[in-house]
Amino acid sequence: MPPRLRDRQPIRGEAETGRRAVETGHRxxxxxxxxxxxxxxxxxxxxxxxxxxxxxxxxxxxxxxxxxxxxxxxxxxDKSGLYRALAKRHTDALLATLRAALDSPGDRRDRVEATLHAYLSAIESNPQVYRFLMHPAEAPTGDGEKGFDLGRHQVPLLRRMGEELGDVVAEQLDLGPDAGTVARVWGHGIVGMMYAAGDWWLGERPCPRDELVRTLADLLWGRLSTAPDRTAPQ
Amino acid sequence: MPPRLRDRQPIRGEAETGRRAVETGHRxxxxxxxxxxxxxxxxxxxxxxxxxxxxxxxxxxxxxxxxxxxxxxxxxxDKSGLYRALAKRHTDALLATLRAALDSPGDRRDRVEATLHAYLSAIESNPQVYRFLMHPAEAPTGDGEKGFDLGRHQVPLLRRMGEELGDVVAEQLDLGPDAGTVARVWGHGIVGMMYAAGDWWLGERPCPRDELVRTLADLLWGRLSTAPDRTAPQ
DNA sequence: CCACGTACGTTACTAGCGGTAACCGCAGTC
DNA sequence: GACTGCGGTTACCGCTAGTAACGTACGTGG
Missing domain, CATH: 1.10.10 (Arc Repressor Mutant, subunit A)
Incomplete structure (x- = not known):
């Protein structure tokens, strides 16, 4: 990579113009x-x-x-501290939006589609924020443990979204025995589905958003299992 | 000499011990x-x-x-070149394994479970390779375009797996009109599901692998839509 | 009044990073 | 013998994250 021109140092004495005088009274x-x-x-x-x-x-x-x-x-x-603080606001906002969509009125399919829509329009309307949140550009380990822990300090947003969705699934659906585990698996799985499909869609734009939402919801609705075979009729 | 400490250079004259003499005959x-x-x-x-x-x-x-x-x-x-070369072998191997599972005998559900099993046992048996492949630790842009392209040079393995799976879906299933788009959406979506659920599972180990496979397959088989409601116990 | 604590701010440094220029020496080939 | 190409080196560049040391304004408390 060609060497970049050094980034500009801050101009001296321009940050403290007319500030102190305002709050003299307060202590x-x-x-x-x-x-x-x-x-x-x-x-x-x-x-x-x-x-x-x-x-x-x-x-x-x-x-x-x-x-x-x-x-x-x-x-x-340190840098990761700054990035964590920076990410917090956006993740909180996004999670609130998703939760609202998950609790929206309508039948289950409507809620699922609303959630997909919420996520996709969020990443669509501000791809750079999304990119920053999802690809934290090397969060420098930071944990004392050296080794094979894997995943703990990585992509926290994906994890948080998965946990959140798992909670909602667990509280809305009756999943029989092992409900807790099932709900969490589904939470992370569905979030991953949104993530990968959304990332790919954002790069290639192969179809309008509604179609993507419908297709993903169809997938979750089991159309993968009911679609006819293709090798047979040929 | 300036007071800079130099990082350890390789030990001199230990790499070329008794090597040259072997291949004198070849040209x-x-x-x-x-x-x-x-x-x-x-x-x-x-x-x-x-x-x-x-x-x-x-x-x-x-x-x-x-x-x-x-x-x-x-x-x-450059570094990303090395990493690309390093990744190629493993990605090729993993993709071959997945493709074998996707083409395995049995009904559709068997194939899906076999594929999930193949992916999960791969990342389980060598988490560090998996981590390296999935989190390339800042591939330094490299493309001439500055701006909002997003995702092109990122996590190529996820993309490749998505494309691959989309191809298989397209060639095995009859998806009616828009089959191409639907298959690709599903490919990326399913791969993302595997990815996120697998990453989480590898970190927390909340259940044995078979159970994870079954639960994810259930999700793909539409159990999300058929599970009874929990808030309204009829 | 003076000393203290505390925030803000600077300059100047460190070690280490990815990457490169310039050079050496050895092989084989025209 | 000159040329070319590859393996190898030293020594550097610009950049990065992070730190140490110092200075300056302010309000509080002895």
């Missing part, structure tokens, strides 16, 4: 102030990530915020 | 020789990746092979 808004600062930094980070993708550098983020790296590290510990 | 095995060298390097890389995970450094791989970085770059271009 112990220290905590709220740092909180506000935190969200300011997060918004800057979000701008950069949405512009440059998940591989945005801490330098670039700091520059966007008008400051330098050490402050970012004071606030978020 | 134009240059191509086969470089081919052999390539696979030697790939095996060294594999050892390191299986030991250190996907974030293994080129320096470490070169050291393991008893050489230095530039040779790796001569052979594979």
């Amino acid at each position: 112990q808004d220290q905590r709220t102030a740092t909180e506000r600062r935190r969200t300011e930094l997060l918004e800057a980070a979000e701008r950069v990530v949405l512009r440059d993708g998940p591989e945005a550098s801490m330098n670039a983020i700091a520059a966007e915020a008008g400051i330098t790296k050490p402050i970012l590290y004071r606030h978020f510990g | 134009q095995d240059q191509r086969t020789a470089t081919e052999r060298r390539r696979t030697e390097l790939l095996e060294a890389a594999e050892r390191v990746v299986l030991r250190d995970g996907p974030e293994a450094s080129m320096n470490a791989i070169a050291a393991e092979a008893g050489i230095t970085k530039p040779i790796l770059y001569r052979h594979f271009g």
Whole structure:
């Protein structure tokens, strides 16, 4: 890869214009102030990530915020800390949307289709956020354990969505014995189905969204088992 | 000398002990020789990746092979080239296994379960290879296009499996109009289901493999639509 | 008043990364 | 003998994440 021009360092003395004078009266808004600062930094980070993708550098983020790296590290510990904080808002929002769709009125098929629609339109309307959430660009291990744990620190959104959907399935359906396990398996399975099909669809756009939703719902409705064989009539 | 610590370079003169003398007779095995060298390097890389995970450094791989970085770059271009070469063998093997399962005798349900079994036992028997294949640890863009392409250079194995399965579905089932699109959607969807459920199962081990296979097959067989409601016990 | 704690901010560094330029030496071939 | 190509090296580049040390404004408490 050709060497990139070094990213611009923050311009000196432009971040602190006319700020301090506003809150002279208040005293112990220290905590709220740092909180506000935190969200300011997060918004800057979000701008950069949405512009440059998940591989945005801490330098670039700091520059966007008008400051330098050490402050970012004071606030978020390390890069994965920043990314975790950044991801939280979006994952929470997405999960809320999905839960709303899962609890929407209508029969079961309607709810399933509504959920698929919700997920797909979310990733469609903001692919870069989706990409950032799903492909965290190397979350640096971080756990003390070296070895074959596998998957713990990876793609947490997929896991969370799977757990969430499993809960909903468990609470809405009567699955007989082993209901808990079955529901969780289905939760992760269905989420994975949404994920892979959605990722592929977003890249190739082979059909409108409704058709994708219908086709996936057909799959979940067992059409795979009832479709006629093709080798026989030939 | 500047005070920079140098990372350990490979030990001098241990890679070429008693090698040259063997093939004095042959002449134009240059191509086969470089081919052999390539696979030697790939095996060294594999050892390191299986030991250190996907974030293994080129320096470490070169050291393991008893050489230095530039040779790796001569052979594979860049890191993603090496990783692609490294992944190819395993993906080919896995895809062949899956295809065999998809074409196995028995009825449709048997074939589906056989395929699930094949995938799950593959990732179970070698989780680190699986992890390397699925989470390529930041394939560095590489494409000229900057922007929102999304997903093209990401997780190629998932895509390939989806395409492959879509082909099989299309050639075995009669899906009426739009058969091509339906088959591909299903291919990617089913693969995603396997992927997410398998990843979760591998981490938590909530049930034996057979049960997971059966539960997923049940999902594909439409049990989601036929399971009784739980909130309204008629 | 002065000292303290605390936030914000900087400069200047470190080790390590992927990747490359320039060079050496050895084989075989025209 | 000159040319070419491959295996191999040293030494570098620009970049990254992360840190140490220092400075500056502020409000509080002895």
